[in-house]
Amino acid sequence: MPRRDAEPVPCLLELALLHPDPDDMDFLVPTAPQEVMTRLLRGMYDEISESHRRVGSMVSAVERYAGLGRWMRESSTGTEGTAIRVLDGLSRIQSAMDEATQACTTEVLTVQPGGIRREHELSEGLHRALTLRNRGVRMRDLYTHVARHGQGLLTYLELMGDAVEARTLDEVIDRLILFDRTVAFVPANADRTMALELRHPALVEYLVTVFERLWQLAIPLTTPLPDTGIEGISHRERAIAALLAEGHQDAVIAERLGISVRTCRAHIARLSETLGATSRTQLGVRIAQAGLDGPPRTPGASSPGTPGGTPGQESTAAS
Known part of the structure; x- marks a missing residue:
């Protein structure tokens, strides 16, 4: 068959029902039916075998999961429900x-x-x-x-x-x-x-x-917050000072103390004014100098290296 006569029916070449004549490439000759059948069935067999493999893998996974569930129920004895x-x-x-x-x-x-x-x-x-x-x-x-x-x-x-x-x-x-x-x-x-x-x-x-x-x-809640002992610095500003000394940003400080970032920055501005700081770096130094770089000690707590603390220098309750 001339090749051009097979062009309207491309499946004849796609399925290899026809193949080029070795003696003249412009002509096609039929493929032996047994060879066509073997090749087509091999492809189908491979697809079916792969589907069986996937099904087997899924069944094994589900069985393993079901077994894990039984083990979890058995291991939860002594407690009610899932831990x-x-x-x-x-x-x-x-x-x-x-x-x-x-x-x-x-x-x-x-x-x-x-x-x-x-x-x-x-x-x-x-x-x-x-x-x-x-x-x-x-x-x-x-x-x-x-x-x-x-x-x-x-x-x-x-x-x-x-x-x-x-x-x-x-x-x-x-x-x-x-x-x-x-x-x-x-x-x-x-x-x-x-x-x-x-x-x-x-x-x-x-x-x-x-x-x-x-x-x-x-x-x-019925007890007032303790005084910081430093004139012009509120309890909240002392807490902010301690967090600033740890290197936290304004947003982190605000979240940890439960206030807005705007309120936090207003407190920082007042803190800077009270301590006479004109920059963040200077504010950090002044916070350390004023002893605001940590939480206040509990009344009666010992200072480092001073057993029992020093009378008259006890800090307010830790908070």
Whole structure:
């Protein structure tokens, strides 16, 4: 067959049903049917074999995963449910928190970072707090000092009465909620749309220890913040000075203390004016000279190398 006669039917060449005549390349000759069949079936056989291999691999993976699940259930004896559970989405988090609230009988410990607590933030958990109060559950809350200036928090504490005890620090750890020292909730991402529910006894006990140590350092909300002992420098400016001495940028300091960057810079400007500094470098030197490059010592704490400290030089409570 002349090659040009096969051009309207290209599949004859694509499937090698015809092939060029060795004696004249302008002509095509038919391929033996047995050779065509063997080649076509080989391709199909290879595809089927590869599909079988993939299916087998998937089955093995699923069986291994199923076995791992059985091992995890067997190894979780002694604890109820999964030791660490990821809660994805605000509704899932709220549901888990409501379950923990219903099961709680004794105590709730919370750490609430950030600045002034907004009304809607306080109202979100108010129903749980009232439920706990009505069952006689005691609550202890840790906030930053900035939260003292929010009327919403004061109203909330007045509503809860003696069921809640609140203390404040210059800065606290990220959000933490502990129920009966058996289950804890912590954020799992920056925007707090995911959380971890922790039930492993060692993890929960560790978080309780962290809370208790912060609680001992904190100042009761009903107690005024201590004076810095340096005229013209407020408690917050002392905290900012200590963080500046550590080399932190304005945005980091603002986040850690629960204030806006603008407010932070206003405090830094007043600090510079009070200490007579005209540059950041000079401010760092003046902060060190004034002894503001670290947190104030607890009253009665010993100075380095001076057992018992020096009478009349005791600092205010650490915060």
